[in-house]
Amino acid sequence: MAGRLHQRLEIVGRDQGTGLPGRLRQRPRLRQTEPTWQAPAGRPRTPSTRAVTRWILTRPDALAESDRLQLKAVLAGCPELDALTEHVRSFAHTLTQLQGHQLPAWIEAATSTDLPSLQRFARHLEGDLDAVIAGLSQPWNSGVVEGHVNRIKMLKRQMFGRAGFELLRKRVLLYS
Structure with missing residues (x-):
């Protein structure tokens, strides 16, 4: 019994030097040569959240044709995102064209949707409505x-x- 234990300790002691790395090098490694998931043939890759957000926030006439088609496909698959896109673009038009007088109508339309985040944003705008309308109507800024x-x-x-x-x-x- 003591002899076998002594032999085993000698082997373990040798492995702490160069024996163990040598044995690890001899082990076959699993190498992944191809990705594990690939999009089915003929189906485009799903766009990232960042890309869809950029497409929504860009003016429709400034989008590239391929981006416009991809956005149209994404919006066709999600009616909530389509409604949000319409509200975002309407607000952007009010903002860039300095049409603050249209803000109360936009807030009413936004609060009547089933989109909680948009409703919350619209309610916060109502908190200081006069200042927001003035900011969206006047050409001056700070x-x-x-x-x-x-x-x-x-x-x-x-x-x-x-x-x-x-x-x-x-x-x-x-x-x-």
Whole structure:
């Protein structure tokens, strides 16, 4: 009994050196040469969520013909997505054409759908309806001011813990 145990320990001891990697190299490896799943012949690949979102958010006349056909096929298979696409495009038209006066009608149409996320978005717009309508009607925006605020915050983050207010003031005034 002790002899067999001693022989086994010698074998294990040798395996801790070079014996074990050599034995592992000799084992056959399973290599995958072909993908396990392939789309059936004649059937196009299912588009990604990101691609469908991009197609929905792009103007229909700006889409490539192949993208337009794929989007049409996707929308034909999902009526909820088709309804959502119509609402998104209607809102985008209101947004880009500065037609804020159409927003209450859009909110009413969006809240009457069976799409909970769209209903929630429309209800949040109703929370501050006058400001949203003004933002969608006026040609002015606060983009320049927001850019300056963003720049000042970036300078403040860079200077945090390094110097006092006077140096921060000089950098803000110098880089204006």
